[in-house]
Amino acid sequence: MPPDAPAPRLIRDPAEWRALVNARAGLPLRSRSTAREVFLVAPDGFSLAAESATDNVYMASGAVDADLALRQHATMAELISASLPVTVFPGHADTPDAVFPNNVFASVPGKLIIGAMRHPVRQRESARSDIPAWFAQRHGYGIESLQRSGTLAELTGCLIIDHTRNLGYCGISERVNDAGMQAMLDAFGLDALFAFDLALTEYHTNVVMSVLAGRALVIHAGSFVDPAVPPTIAAAFGADVFWLSDAEKAAFVGNCIALRHDEVWMSQRAAQALTVEHREQFHRLGFAIRSCDISEIEKAGGSLRCCVAEVW
Numbered sequence: 001m002p003p004d005a006p007a008p009r010l011i012r013d014p015a016e017w018r019a020l021v022n023a024r025a026g027l028p029l030r031s032r033s034t035a036r037e038v039f040l041v042a043p044d045g046f047s048l049a050a051e052s053a054t055d056n057v058y059m060a061s062g063a064v065d066a067d068l069a070l071r072q073h074a075t076m077a078e079l080i081s082a083s084l085p086v087t088v089f090p091g092h093a094d095t096p097d098a099v100f101p102n103n104v105f106a107s108v109p110g111k112l113i114i115g116a117m118r119h120p121v122r123q124r125e126s127a128r129s130d131i132p133a134w135f136a137q138r139h140g141y142g143i144e145s146l147q148r149s150g151t152l153a154e155l156t157g158c159l160i161i162d163h164t165r166n167l168g169y170c171g172i173s174e175r176v177n178d179a180g181m182q183a184m185l186d187a188f189g190l191d192a193l194f195a196f197d198l199a200l201t202e203y204h205t206n207v208v209m210s211v212l213a214g215r216a217l218v219i220h221a222g223s224f225v226d227p228a229v230p231p232t233i234a235a236a237f238g239a240d241v242f243w244l245s246d247a248e249k250a251a252f253v254g255n256c257i258a259l260r261h262d263e264v265w266m267s268q269r270a271a272q273a274l275t276v277e278h279r280e281q282f283h284r285l286g287f288a289i290r291s292c293d294i295s296e297i298e299k300a301g302g303s304l305r306c307c308v309a310e311v312w
Contacts, residue, residue: 008185008186008189008190008191008192008193009191009192009193010181010182010185010192010193010195011192011193011194011195012194012195012196014196014226014228014229014232017192017194017232018232018235020192021167021235021236024165024191027165029164029165029214030163030164030165030166030214032163032164032312033163033164033213033214033215033258033261034163034213034258034259034260034261035084035259035310035311035312036084036085036311036312037084037085037086037087037310037311038080038084038085038086038087038259038308038309038310038311039086039087039088039089039101039105039131039134039309039311040073040076040077040080040086040087040088040089040099040101040307040308040309041088041089041090041091041098041099041100041101041307041309042070042073042074042088042089042090042091042099043066043069043070043073043091043096043099043297044070044090044091044092044093045066045091045092045093045094045096046064046066046069046070046091046096046099046296046297046300047064047066047093047096048060048061048064048096048299048300049096049097049119049121049122049300051119051120051121051122052097052119052121052122052300052301053301054119055118055173055174055175055203056203056301057201057203057301058203058207058252058298058301058302059299059300059301060299060300060301064296064299064300065296068296069099069296069297072292072293072294072295072296072297073099073294073297073307075292075293076292076294076304076307079290079292080259080265080308083259083260083263083265083290084259084260087134089101089130089131089134094124095121095122095124095125095128096121096300097121097122097125097300098125099297099300099302099306099307100157100300100302100306100307101125101131101307101309102155102156102157102206102305102306102307102308102309102310103115103117103122103154103155103156103157103175103204103306104117104122104125104126104154104155105131105155105309106155106156106188106309106310107135107141107309107310107311107312108187108188108189108312109312110140110141110142111141111142111143111144111187112131112132112135112136112141112142112143112144113144113145113146113155113184113187113188114126114132114143114144114145114146114147115146115147115153115154115155116145116146116147116148116151116152116153116154116180116183117152117154118152118154118174118175122154123147126145126147135311139311144187146180146183146184146187148179148183150177150179151177151179151180151183152174152175152176152177152179152180153176153177153179153180153181153183153184154175154176154180154204155184156206156310157175157203157204157205157206157306158170158171158173158175158176158180158184158204158205158206159176159184159188159193159205160205160206160209160210160211161188161190161211162211162214162236163211163214163312164213164214164215165191165214165236166189166190166191167190167191167192167193167194168184168185168188168190168192168193168194169193169194169196169205169209169211169233170184170193170194170195170196170205171196171197171198171202171204171205171208171209171223171224172195172196172197172198173198173202173203173204174203175203175204181193181195194232194233196224196225196226196229197224197225197226198223198224198225199222199223199224199225201223202223203301204302204306206254206255206305206306207223207249207252207254207255207302207303208220208223208224208244208249208254209223209233209254210254210255210256210257210258210305212256212257212258212264212287213258213260213261215237215240215261215285216237216240216241216242216285216287217233217234217236217237217240217241217242218241218242218244218253218254218256219233219234219241219242219243219244219254220243220244220246220248220249220254221243221244222246222249223249223254240285242278242281242282245275247273248270248273248274248275248278250273251267251269251270251272251273252266252267252269252270252298252302252303252304253266253270253273253274253278255267255270255302255303255304255305255306256270256304256305257304257305257308258287259290259308262286262287262288263287263288263290264282264287264288264289264290265290265291265304265305265308266289266290266291266303266304266305267291267292267293267294267295267298267303267304268291268292268293268294268295269293269295269298269303270291270303270304271289271291274289291304292304294307
């Protein structure tokens with residue numbers, strides 16, 4: 001941020017956010033809208049984490065097929081690698097949710113950010129040394145941990161970033177608190193962050209909302225407490241908004257991600273749930289829909305975007 005730029009702002013009022021976005025309308029957009037590479041964590045010893053199930057209504061119950069999860073994950077990694085470089089780290093039975101690394105590890109150019117997780121089963125992930133070492137040794141990145149007393153910040157699970165405008169959107173749930181939002185606003189170097197309450201059934205913003213390469217918004221209006229919030233967010237994207245149905249949201253369409261400016265990735269379940277209108281809308285906007293079957297992994301309460309940690 002330039003020395004004379006205003007201090008980053010944490011905004012809760014929809015009218016104030018609209019005013020900020022309108023005031024910035026003439027500013028140039030950042031050229032980079034998607035990550036340059038990604039990393040995944042394999043579902044080694046895959047199971048359902050009981051702690052996570054206490055506040056994640058998307059999780060299934062019962063047994064899972066660990067071998068099938070591994071095969072589906074390997075196929076996903078291979079398919080994504082045709083679009084951009086992919087590195088896969090090993091998982092461990094003691095950290096079953098590690099298959100969703102973007103909640104624990106995120107980056108900005110030159111820095112890896114380590115999140116502050118709510119559940120001990122996920123806090124163990126943040127203690128692993130191989131991912132920070134990879135960032136430091138391969139990329140020359142510094143490391144910033146948000147783990148401190150009184151802070152909850154589950155990174156790009158809670159926080160949706162519009163990289164082209166350098167703005168953030170954070171849905172408040174049991175996975176983030178005020179200290180965590182301020183910590184993420186600072187760590188990601190955002191110009192401003194819009195904070196709002198999610199419905200009680202929602203645990204992460206990235207299940208109900210996605211910004212695609214800075215030029216389109218995917219959002220489920222019913223997942224926000226204040227009905228003024230979704231149209232406030234949508235205002236910056238004009239007509240390029242996908243208003244998800246309940247069925248699309250339940251199938252994880254909101255958990256999609258643009259890995260290139262012309263590709264949107266989602267699970268096979270999500271792709272099959274798309275309405276004809278939304279398929280045509282993706283086509284009009286120049287997004288090819290890429291998908292793969294990760295149905296066994298989705299039993300753990302997340303989908304494709306949750307599996308993808310970005311390197312910026």
